[in-house]
Amino acid sequence: MGIYVKDGFFVLETENTQYVIAAEKGGAVHNLHWGKKCRIEDFDVPDGTYFLYNLRMRDCFREEYSFFGGTAYENCALKARFSDGCRELELEFSGYRLDGNCLKLFLKDRHYPLEAELSYELFDGFDIIRRSVTLTNVGNDEIVFEKLMSCELNLPGNKPYTIKNTMGNWGSECLPVETGLTGGSLVFESRRGISGHSNSPSFIAYRNADEKSGDVYFANLIWSGNFSVEASRDIRGITRVILGMNGFDFEYALKGGESFTAPAAIIGRTVGFGEMTRQLNRYGIEHHLPKYFNEAPLPVLYNSWEATAFDVSTAAQTEIAKKAAQTGCELFVMDDGWFGQRKDDHAGLGDWYVNPEKFPNGLDELIENVNALGMDFGLWFEPEMVNPDSDLFRAHPDWAYHYSTRTAHEIRNQLVLNMTMPEVQEYIFECLDVMLTKHNTKYVKWDMNRSLSETGCENLEHPREVWYRHVKAVYDIVDRLREKHPDVQFESCSSGGGRCDWGALAHFDMAWTSDNTDAIDRIKIQKNYALNRPLKTMRAWVTDRNWYNRNVPLEFKFNIAMRGALSLGGNLNKYTDGEIETCKKYVELYKKIRNTVQFGDLYRLLDLEKDEISADLYLNGDKTEGVLFIAAVNTSCIKEAETMYLDGLDDDRIYVFDYDGKRYEKSGAYLKYRGIEVIARAQYYNAVVEIKAKR
Ligand code: DGJ
Numbered sequence: 001m002g003i004y005v006k007d008g009f010f011v012l013e014t015e016n017t018q019y020v021i022a023a024e025k026g027g028a029v030h031n032l033h034w035g036k037k038c039r040i041e042d043f044d045v046p047d048g049t050y051f052l053y054n055l056r057m058r059d060c061f062r063e064e065y066s067f068f069g070g071t072a073y074e075n076c077a078l079k080a081r082f083s084d085g086c087r088e089l090e091l092e093f094s095g096y097r098l099d100g101n102c103l104k105l106f107l108k109d110r111h112y113p114l115e116a117e118l119s120y121e122l123f124d125g126f127d128i129i130r131r132s133v134t135l136t137n138v139g140n141d142e143i144v145f146e147k148l149m150s151c152e153l154n155l156p157g158n159k160p161y162t163i164k165n166t167m168g169n170w171g172s173e174c175l176p177v178e179t180g181l182t183g184g185s186l187v188f189e190s191r192r193g194i195s196g197h198s199n200s201p202s203f204i205a206y207r208n209a210d211e212k213s214g215d216v217y218f219a220n221l222i223w224s225g226n227f228s229v230e231a232s233r234d235i236r237g238i239t240r241v242i243l244g245m246n247g248f249d250f251e252y253a254l255k256g257g258e259s260f261t262a263p264a265a266i267i268g269r270t271v272g273f274g275e276m277t278r279q280l281n282r283y284g285i286e287h288h289l290p291k292y293f294n295e296a297p298l299p300v301l302y303n304s305w306e307a308t309a310f311d312v313s314t315a316a317q318t319e320i321a322k323k324a325a326q327t328g329c330e331l332f333v334m335d336d337g338w339f340g341q342r343k344d345d346h347a348g349l350g351d352w353y354v355n356p357e358k359f360p361n362g363l364d365e366l367i368e369n370v371n372a373l374g375m376d377f378g379l380w381f382e383p384e385m386v387n388p389d390s391d392l393f394r395a396h397p398d399w400a401y402h403y404s405t406r407t408a409h410e411i412r413n414q415l416v417l418n419m420t421m422p423e424v425q426e427y428i429f430e431c432l433d434v435m436l437t438k439h440n441t442k443y444v445k446w447d448m449n450r451s452l453s454e455t456g457c458e459n460l461e462h463p464r465e466v467w468y469r470h471v472k473a474v475y476d477i478v479d480r481l482r483e484k485h486p487d488v489q490f491e492s493c494s495s496g497g498g499r500c501d502w503g504a505l506a507h508f509d510m511a512w513t514s515d516n517t518d519a520i521d522r523i524k525i526q527k528n529y530a531l532n533r534p535l536k537t538m539r540a541w542v543t544d545r546n547w548y549n550r551n552v553p554l555e556f557k558f559n560i561a562m563r564g565a566l567s568l569g570g571n572l573n574k575y576t577d578g579e580i581e582t583c584k585k586y587v588e589l590y591k592k593i594r595n596t597v598q599f600g601d602l603y604r605l606l607d608l609e610k611d612e613i614s615a616d617l618y619l620n621g622d623k624t625e626g627v628l629f630i631a632a633v634n635t636s637c638i639k640e641a642e643t644m645y646l647d648g649l650d651d652d653r654i655y656v657f658d659y660d661g662k663r664y665e666k667s668g669a670y671l672k673y674r675g676i677e678v679i680a681r682a683q684y685y686n687a688v689v690e691i692k693a694k695r
Contacts, residue, residue, distance in 0.1 A: 001122065002101065003120070007040075008024055010022070010096065010103060010105070012103065013122075014123075014126060014127040015127050016271075018033060018036065018037040019120075020034075020043060024045070028063055029065065030063060031062040031063070031064055031154045034217070046061065058070060059071075059073055060236065062154035062240075063152065063154070064152060065078065065118055065133060067089040067090075068087070068147070069090055074240070075242055076242070077133075077149040077151070077244070078116075078145065078149065079145065079247070080114065080144065080145050081145075084141075091108065092108060093106070094107060101121060101124075102121045104119050104120075105119075105120075112143070113256075114135065114137060114138070115136045116134070116136075117133070117136070118131070119131065119132045123283065126282070128268040128283050131267055132151075132263075133148075133262045134261040135148070136258070137257065139256055142256070144252070144254075144462070145254070148260070149228075149243060149262065150245070151219070151242070151243060151244065153240065153242075154238060155240075157237075158236060160181055160207075160233060160237075161180075161181055161217075162179065163181050163204070163205050164178045164203065164205070165188040165202070166188075166198070166200045166528065167198055168197045170495050170498075170515065171515055172514075172516065172521070172525070173498075173516075174200075174525050174526075174528035181232075181239060182233060183235075184233070186230075187229065187231075189226070189227060189228040189248070190227055190246065191226055191249070193226060193455075193467060193470055194498050195498070195499055195500075195503070195504075196451070197494075197495070199229070200229075200501065201221035201223055201224075201229065201243065201501050202219060202220040202229070202532055203218065204216060204218045204273070204531075205239070206273075211273050211647075212271070212272040213272050214271065216269065216276050217267075217268070218267065218269075218280075218532060219266065220266050220501075221243050221502065222265060224471050224504045225467055225470065226245060227244065228243065229242075230243070244263065245262065245263065250468075251462050252465055252468060253465070263503060266280075266288075266502065273604075274604060277530065278601045281530075281533075281601070284505065284533065288506060289505060289509065289534060290507060292487075292509065297595055297599075298510060298536055298565045298594075298598060299376070300328065300330050300566050300567065300568070301329060301332070301539075301568075302324035302331070302332050302567065303541060303567060303569045305335035306541070306544065306571070307569065308335075308337075310343060310344050311337065312334055312337040312358055314359055314361065314365050317370075320571070320573055321370050321375065323573060324568060325373035327568060328583075330374075331375055331376045332376070332377055332378065333380065334366070334377075334378070334379055335445065337358075338358065338359065338363070339355055340352070340390060340391070341389070342355060345414075348387055349385045349390055349392075349414050350387065350391070351390050351391045352435060363439050371440065377439075377441055378444065379439075379443070379445070380447060381432060381435075383432060383446060384416055385414045385449065385450070386400055386417050387414050388415065392427075399417055399418055400416060401415065401418050401454055401457060402454055403454055409453055411450035414450055416455075418457050420457050420459060420465070420466055420473065421457070425473050429481065432444070433481060433485075436484075437485075441488065443491070444481075446492060446508065447493040447494065448493070448499055449495045452467075471503070474507075475503075489510070490507070490509055491508060491510050492505070493511070493512035495515065496515035496516065497512065497514045500529065500533070502533070508537075511537050511539065513526060513529050513538050513539055513564070516545075517541050518546075518547055518550075518552070519542075519561070522540065522561070523614050523631070524609070527607075527608075530563075530564070535563075535602060536564070537565070538563075538564030540562075540565060542554070542558055542568050544570040544574075552684060554579060554582050555582065555686055556684045556686045558586040558590075559629050562597065563616055566586075566587070566590045566594070568583060568587075593627045593688075593690065596619065601619050603616070604616055606642060606678070611642055612633075612634075612642075613631070613632040613635065613642055613644075613678055614629075614630070614632070615678065617629075617648060623650040623653065625690075625692055625693070626690075626692075627689070627691065628646070628657075628688070629686075629687075630644075630685070631686045632684075634683050635681075642678045642680070643675040644675055645673065645675040646676070648672075649671055649672055650693070652667065652669070653694070654667055654694040655671060655692065656693075657691040657692070665694070
């Protein structure tokens with residue numbers, strides 16, 4: 001593993017793959033290979049004069065970072081405007097720096113004072129490369145970027161790939177969409193100011209792949225705002241994917257001497273989807289999640305939203321907190337409704353003071369009750385928003401995005417604060433800081449319930465920078481709060497999973513996956529969330545949600561929610577003693593297995609859609625402990641028994657577990673290659689099997 005430079009080739013060797021770049025001074029930066037390791041002597045320097053019919057050479061190249069200019073007509077990563085009106089770029093390779101596991105390639109414009117730095121960082125034990133791009137204006141006159149993407153990837157060979165992204169909505173986040181890209185272009189994007197519920201700032205490209213085999217290429221953009229993932233395949237069969245901040249309505253200006261680093265991206269190649277998931281999960285914990293709690297098991301929390309909605313008070317919350325404590329919850333989060341004049345969603349956002357009618361003795365009374373029950377206390381905020389019916393809006397109507405000649409449309413009766421204004425940023429920071437300082441609060445759920453619109457912001461010299469600056473302001477405020485309150489955990493929420501991207505996960509410890517807490521829908525949502533995000537960040541509640549009248553049993557709900565960061569959210573006041581006991585039993589079990597779930601490796605053994613049974617095996621790092629979750633909704637007769645191969649186990653160890661009334665004591669090899677039969681007889685069949693290696 002490592003990076004070396006030889007004969008004009010830059011060779012990046014990850015654990016199992018090789019990424020080869022060729023660059024010569026004054027020329028382009030080419031990608032030559034991304035796949036299994038080869039002998040470097042066998043590579044040829046690309047012929048810079050290559051010319052095919054009327055296609056000028058740059059369109060035929062597999063460039064590492066393409067730009068708009070000259071006779072290049074394919075999609076490109078960078079587009080700039082110089083102060084004299086020239087809108088052409090001519091970047092050429094000018095040098096490099098190799099610093100351990102980090103390679104920087106430098107490019108310079110032939111005429112204008114613009115420099116670019118392409119950075120590649122490798123990580124021991126991973127097939128992942130962290131890429132980023134920094135642009136510097138080394139002159140005096142302003143340079144404006146109209147498109148500034150984070151990375152460009154040329155996928156190997158010229159056979160078509162299937163590109164996987166998501167296409168969801170509120171309540172149906174992370175639903176996969178897979179398109180065979182034989183020609184033309186395919187764009188996944190957000191123009192909403194948040195990464196959103198629909199497409200994802202990521203992609204997976206594959207050929208003939210399944211859990212264990214086939215070429216799988218992937219990338220995740222570390223960004224929570226407008227993005228685009230632009231995939232195309234041309235007549236030569238080159239599949240390019242360019243991803244970064246969306247060029248739609250985009251602009252970013254650099255004055256003389258200024259630099260800008262675009263959001264980074266993590267890219268990788270694995271054999272099979274399973275290895276991709278495991279690498280991203282481990283990478284997330286070791287190198288990406290905020291350092292405060294990345295190595296700490298996340299608590300089992302209770303959230304009051306589905307039980308009490310806006311109807312919160314000391315007495316009602318204390319009553320439910322008592323039940324939550326009985327079940328073994330470690331943290332009690334009071335959701336929306338505790339502040340300003342908040343009775344429903346028409347008023348109060350922006351007024352982050354405790355509602356005196358609901359909490360006549362202040363908030364500390366409730367917090368003390370919660371703490372006396374042995375739980376930490378957490379609070380909901382929606383900092384980027386304001387209701388027109390609020391003290392904040394009455395005092396500062398100009399703090400919300402708007403154009404004076406246009407209607408500022410409300411969604412959920414609220415407007416978005418102009419987060420690019422320093423005074424707004426300061427106000428939000430102070431409000432949260434005061435609450436966290438004055439009250440013993442250990443958890444912040446940061447919500448965001450509407451997309452940006454009518455983003456008029458007279459304060460900005462380049463108003464189209466709003467899309468970047470809004471998101472950056474959110475990150476900065478969260479980082480500042482975290483520095484001052486290092487013992488507080490932060491959850492990213494946006495009407496469910498509208499902001500659960502790798503950008504958010506660099507600042508927040510976890511994300512709210514979806515407001516859809518129906519256990520069966522959750523199987524699909526969670527499977528695709530966990531496909532390319534760290535598992536421990538996936539908050540999963542057991543609730544009373546019964547949208548489809550399918551009366552899913554409590555045990556089944558736990559089976560699904562325990563596959564992520566387990567939480568409770570039902571109206572526990574209405575639970576029978578037996579149901580509270582069931583909750584207690586599962587919370588106890590979860591605490592026993594949570595290290596394996598939150599820090600282990602996931603092996604997807606059976607898939608509900610394909611096999612009628614969902615079976616996920618989580619294994620700890622040294623493969624000595626595992627937990628297997630099996631669930632089936634309603635299997636058909638032929639599916640009563642399904643052979644399940646326990647991938648991931650150590651061939652030579654003997655594993656012991658009880659399943660379906662029988663004790664198994666078998667070698668890892670037997671369980672993996674011969675497999676065992678899953679007997680999913682009942683409707684809502686579910687089993688949680690603890691597996692231990694014999695010492
Ligand atoms: C949307 C979130 O997804 C819910 O969990 C809840 O916090 C509500 N907002 C509160 O308004």
